Amino acid sequence: MNRVIAPAMFLFCGASAAFASGGNTPRTFWMPEGASTIAPSIDHVFDMINWVCYFFFALVVIIMFWFMWKYRQRGRIVDAQGPTHNMALELTWTIIPIFIVAAMFFVGFKGFLNIVTPPENSYEIDVVAQKWAWEFKYPNGATSEDLYVPAGQPVKLIMSSRDVLHSLYIKDFRVKQDVIPGRYSYLWFQANEPTLNDDFHWLFCTEYCGFGHSNMNRKVYVLPEDDFAEWVVEQGQWLDKILDEDLYFKAGPKLFVRCVQCHSLDGTPGIGPSWGDHAGQGNIWERTVSGETVFDDGTKLSSLIGPGKAYETPEDYLRTSMLNPGKHLVQGYGNAMAVQALNDRAVDALIGMMKRIDEFDANGKWLKESELVDQEQQ
Amino acid sequence: MSTIDLPHQDDQQGRTPAPVVDNYLTYTRGIKSWIFTLDHKRIGVMYMVSVLVSFLVGGTFAILLRTELLPPGKTIVGADMYNQFFTLHGAIMVFLVIIPSIPAALGNFVLPIMLGAKDVAFPRLNLFSYWLWIAGAICAVVSLLMGGFDTGWTFYTPYSTTTETGGVIAVVTGVFILGFSSIFTGMNFIVTIHKLRPPGMTWFRMPLFLWSIYATAMIQVLATPVLAITLLLLIIERTLNIGVFNPSMGGDPVLFQHFFWFYSHPAVYIMILPAMGIISDVIAVHSHRHIFGYTFIAFSSIAIAVFSFLVWGHHMFTSGQSPLMNTIFSLITFSVSIPSAIKVFNWLATLYKGSISLNTAMLYGLSFIFLFTIGGLTGLHLGTLNTDIHLHDTYFVVAHFHYVMMGSALIAMIAGLHHWWPKMTGRMYSEFWGRIGCLLVFIGFNVTFFTQFMLGSQGMPRRYYDYLPEYQVYHVISTIGSYVMALGFVLTAVYLLASIMFGRRAPANPWGGRSLEWQCTSPPPHDNFKTTPRVGNCYDFSAVVWDEKQQGYVVDRSLDPTLNEPADKA
Structure with a gap:
């Protein structure tokens, strides 16, 4: 038997x-x-x-x-006698x-x-999905756009969405779970083989979420356990390590990666207004300072900025636009932007980048890289 | 008053007048006689024309989608447009084409004649349900003018309640109205089958098409109201900001999925059950022999209808539904495969010792068996819990449901269209071009959709505008297949339309059918039958004989033993 x-x-x-x-x-x-x-x-x-x-x-x-x-x-048999x-x-x-x-x-x-059934000793990573990006948060506070996981250890993702339904799918791991606003869902996996030489696994969004759905794919890197421990510490401090005066060109472009899906730098309209010239009002910094930006109720930004008004300085307005994007809507654009989790230094970096937008090309690459190298050589 | 009788015009020119044959197409004339008709046959024809026009529109979107996907990135339209295209393709094909195609179009035409009745039980309700369909379709067009909709045909919240596209409420209203059209048709058919069966037609002597229409009608009446209330809640949330589904207002987005699939899973059987009914009749008639295992086929239709209400959760294995629910739904889901398997084996056994004429209708019927077998078997991968986690929302699912909804439901509709075309139009189409068209559609379909199984199991998610280069080879093959299929359908449209003008006149019974619709003229007279005929066993072909003069078959009622038994026995 x-x-x-x-x-x-x-x-x-x-x-x-x-x-x-x-x-x-x-x-x-x-x-x-x-x-x-x-x-x-x-x-x-x-x-x-x-x-x-x-x-x-x-x-x-x-x-x-x-x-x-x-x-x-065959012929005209019209009544075949089958069972x-x-x-x-x-x-x-x-x-x-x-x-x-x-x-x-x-x-x-x-x-x-x-x-x-995730094993009890799983390494936990928080995941926040939003149109159309993923944010991975590690236990030490480090965050990343791509997912980094330790090899040979069970990893549990605790996931939530800031807007609509998304679904996290890593085909090489055969795991998939919807990410839902207003609740936490989870999935777990264990990858034993590290991805070497810039190799990676693809992570897809598999729940339809609109315009950028098919570009909501990111990379999954499996690092050897020691490398991962090192990476996560490094990742937690990368913003702090940058000198204040270098923030706008070192941290700015890195942070801008999460903006580029909706905001162009060359004036092309997207899901959100371009950081470049918008409707002849100048680039984002110019039109904020001049107050030329028109809101969806027809009022101008100039009515909001200045002593005694809603915002003392243009910087205050830009900061609010990042942290509470639905508060004012630029004419012609919907309330499509998710609330951004940015600390003060990150906000500084992005505002710094806006102020010197001419120093960046259309892809967000800093154009004065060579000058910097020259300076360092001297 | 003149005392002189003028000779008839025709006689003057030496021609004999054509025999005056009452015919539903010529019974009354003028546009009003169609708009206000209560004749089930005319309503059936109007449904058929409307459904085929919608099929053309939905199919055009399909071709645009496949063309867009030829290379990764932008080809002909942007992501916004692409999202609207696949939404329109899905919504049109589901709500305007497949759901009404067999029951409302073919069913309306054939069902009362099969019963020997003059019409359905409620002819006015029948006409009303057609005009509701038109109203629903108009709402869909209006929604396009209001900015379209990009929600996917599933309208998942909170995307559908927050998307910027302006046509969502209009199209949801349209689907709401279409739902009532569907409910009324279903209710009409249930009553008709219960009350208008002719003497001699017991439940187990009904043509199997009627069993399947009956099972379908039950689902239409019981499930569609759930969709209606769900869509109403969605409209309320979007307009009045009352949080039902949107968590930012205290709602639950997964609740929407439960409500939606509580209708939309049974809706899959609204599509496939009547298709199975057509196939049962087409296979039996064109094999010229008694259907094998009548009782099993009839009861499996009812079983599928009952199970269909209990499996909606299998659309939600990755949705955040509890693992226990997933387990239960997986278990019940497998139970649906049993009655489906029974039907396939019974159809095969019907071929055994038959006398199979490979007409176009039969070729589509056999294509159905081939495609439904693939569609059904790949459902096993998706019903199994751990493999579904990998396959869910990938092209594997897309391929699976196209094999079932298009390869099966729609192909069966085309089979039925060819089967009853001579009856509906009174004309024969070209069998040669019919067979060529069927071959093109069959090959094109398999090339298009079988490729998508590999695409999906390799991990390509559905509803993607852009994709990784490694998937391109599959997309190219799939797109080429879709062009071949489109060619097949265009050819089909051409020879069918040509048959109306140039086709030879159809005999009453071109295929050797035994059920009542083959015993009235083609096209049928306005009243179908002068008196309600007595019927025998509609799968007993011993009474069917070939008539050389008519170039068709005739039913010699004196040869049927079941017709001559005493009335009280039946």
Whole structure:
């Protein structure tokens, strides 16, 4: 008895144990590279279902073509006398599929339990999704745009959305979970193989979220445990390490990455007004200082800035526009921008960049890099 | 008054006058006689024309989408436009084409004739439901003028309640109205089947198409109101800012998904059940033999209708629904595969020892078996919990539901259209071009959508305007397939339209069918039958004989033993 069951159990359930110790599985005809500990078991179930499908598809199609040929109409036979029913046969093809799908449910369920049960020692990373960017927050307060995870350790993502539904999907890990505003969802994975030489895994958004949905993909780097520990400390301090006077060109472009989806630098209108020239009112700093910006109620910014008004300085207005973007809407643009989690130094960096916008090219690259190098050489 | 009888014009020129045959198309004339018609056949034809026009529009969007996806990045339109295109493609194909195509268009035409009745139970309600459909379609057009909508056909909140596009409320209102059109049609059919069956037609002597329409109508009546109230809540949230679904106002976005799929999963069976009914009849008639396992097929329709209400959660395995719910829904989902498998095996067994004529309608019927088998089997990957986590919201799902909704439901509609075309128009189309068209559609379809299974399992998410270069090869193949399919449909439209003008006159029974619609003339007279006919077993083909003079089959009622049994037995 056991001799029959044991191999069957291995086929259905034991695959994960068999593969877990090895490295990544290569890309196949059906599946992408498998880079997490649960990937092999999912691929195995997928293959198992495939073989069931191949069998039944071949069965149906071969019988169909065979009958089509063998019983094709010859002459004018209008009343072919075939059997009208056969209870035994019909019960057979009712009952056998029940056992097959029951087995399928069971293996899927067993694998699913692994997917939804994070190990207790998981490394936790907070994830915030918004149109159309991801923010990953590590336990020490460090944040990143791409996801960095330690190799060989279970990682649990605790996710929430600032606006609409999103879904975090890493195909090489075979994990996916919707990210919902107003609640926290989670998923976990463990990647054993570090991604070396700038290699990475893709992270996609798989819940439709509008204009930038298909560009909401980011990279996942799996770092060896020591490298990761070093990276996360470094990442937590990168903004603090920059000298105040270097902020606008060192931190500015890095931070601008999260703005570029909606705000261009060359005057092209996007989801939000360009940081370059907008409607002949000058670039973002010029039109803020002059107060030329027109709001959706027809009033001008100049009515808000100045002593005794809502904002003492242009900088105050820009700061509010980043931290509470829905407060004033520029004419012709909707309330599409998410609240930005920026600390004071980050705000400084971005305002500094706006003030010297001419020093950057259309992609946000600082044009005076060479001068800086010259200075350092002197 | 003149005493002189003028000879008839035709006689003067030496021609004999054509026999005056009552025909629903010529019974009355003028545009008003169509707009205010209560004749189920005319309403069916109006539905068919409207549905096919919508299919042309939805199909055009599909071709634009496939063209856009040829290379990554921008090809012909921007991301905004692309999002509107796939939303329109989905919404048009689901709400304006597939849901009404078989029940409202073909069902309206065929159902009362199959019952030997003069009309449906409530002819005025029937006309009202058609004009509601038109009103719903107009709302969709109005929404385009108001700025369109980019929500996806699923209208997921809070995106749909916050998106900037201006046409959301208009289109949601349209879908709301279309829902009532669907409910009224369903209710009409339920009553008609219950009350207007002719003497001799017991429940288990109904053509299987009627069983499937009956099961469909049950779902339409019971599930559609849920969609209506859901859409109403969405409109209320968007206009009055009352938080039902939007968490920033205290609502729950996952609740919307539950409500939406509580209708929209059964809606999948609103699409596929009547398709299965058509296939049961097409396969039996063109095999010239009794359907195999009538009772199993009939009951499997009812089983599918019942199960359809219990599986909506399988659309939400990654939605944040609890793991326990996921488990239960996965388990129940697998139960739907059983009645579907029963049907496929019964159709195959019907071919056994048949006398199969490979007409265009039959070729579409056999294509259905092929495509539905793939569509059904790939549902197993998606019903299984752990593989679905990987496949959810990828092109694998897109491929799967196109195999079921288009490859099965729509192909069955085309099969039915060819099967009943001679009856509806009184003309025969070219079988040669019909077969070529079917081949093009079949090959094009498989090239388009089978590729998308690989695309999806390799991880390409759906509703993507832009994509990674590694996926391009699949997209190119898929797009080429879609062009081939489009060519097939254009060819089909051409030879069908040509048949109206140049086709040979159709005999009453061109295929050798046994059910009642083949026993009145083609096209049928206004009243279908002068007196309610007595019916026997509609799958007993022993009474069907070939008539050389008519170039068609005739049903010799004296040969059918079931027709001659005493009335009280039936």
